[in-house]
Amino acid sequence: MVSTNILHRHLLKFLVLSALSFFIGTIHGMLQVMPPIRAWLDSIGSPYGGPGHMIDPLAHAHMNLVGGVVLLAMCVTFYLLPILTGKNIYSVKLVRHTFWWVSIGVYSFYIIQMIFGIWEGTLLLADPQSIASVHRFYGPVMAVSGTTMAIGFTTFFANVVLTVTSASPTKD
Numbered sequence: 516m517v518s519t520n521i522l523h524r525h526l527l528k529f530l531v532l533s534a535l536s537f538f539i540g541t542i543h544g545m546l547q548v549m550p551p552i553r554a555w556l557d558s559i560g561s562p563y564g565g566p567g568h569m570i571d572p573l574a575h576a577h578m579n580l581v582g583g584v585v586l587l588a589m590c591v592t593f594y595l596l597p598i599l600t601g602k603n604i605y606s607v608k609l610v611r612h613t614f615w616w617v618s619i620g621v622y623s624f625y626i627i628q629m630i631f632g633i634w635e636g637t638l639l640l641a642d643p644q645s646i647a648s649v650h651r652f653y654g655p656v657m658a659v660s661g662t663t664m665a666i667g668f669t670t671f672f673a674n675v676v677l678t679v680t681s682a683s684p685t686k687d
């Protein structure tokens with residue numbers, strides 16, 4: 516019972532951040548179809564390429580899909596696993612890790628896409644030659660952000676597998 520309460524307290528963070536991510540992703544989506552913003556995004560390559568691609572679809576898609584859907588799916592999985600298997604979650608500490616790696620990963624991903632999208636988009640229209648001096652930082656920072664998210668997905672998968680295969684006593 517105590518460990519269930521601790522687990523549920525952690526799962527609440529997934530739910531709240533999922534709701535916040537849907538909110539941010541939806542406001543983002545609403546803004547990006549407003550005619551002046553849409554025209555600017557089109558002029559910088561969105562949605563097919565160029566700096567506009569980072570804002571729509573990349574930032575928008577990952578906020579809604581990873582921040583919103585994936586955090587919710589992970590929360591539901593951790594909630595249902597003990598019910599369906601009759602076992603405790605293998606590691607609640609790993610649940611906390613999953614939350615922080617995925618959350619920091621997806622929010623840094625969103626911020627990086629927005630910063631580089633707006634920065635390089637502005638340069639594309641004003642001084643296209645200078646884009647290369649900015650874009651050389653894009654790969655390394657995205658690699659850190661993407662790896663952070665990927666670690667979260669890995670801890671999630673490991674915890675699911677370890678829970679299903681563990682010999683932990685069945686719950687009453």
Ligand code: HEM
Nearest residue numbers: 572573576577580581584585660661662663664665666668
């Ligand atoms: C470690 C986790 C992830 C990383 C590092 C990552 C990274 C990326 C990158 C770099 C692209 C751009 C590819 C390109 O420019 O052609 C991309 C595209 C995309 N990703 Fe992710 N992604 C992750 C997880 C996810 C998840 C879990 C979803 C959905 C649930 C998702 C949905 C998408 C979609 C829909 C696109 C295509 C957007 C388009 O139309 O161009 N990603 N992702």
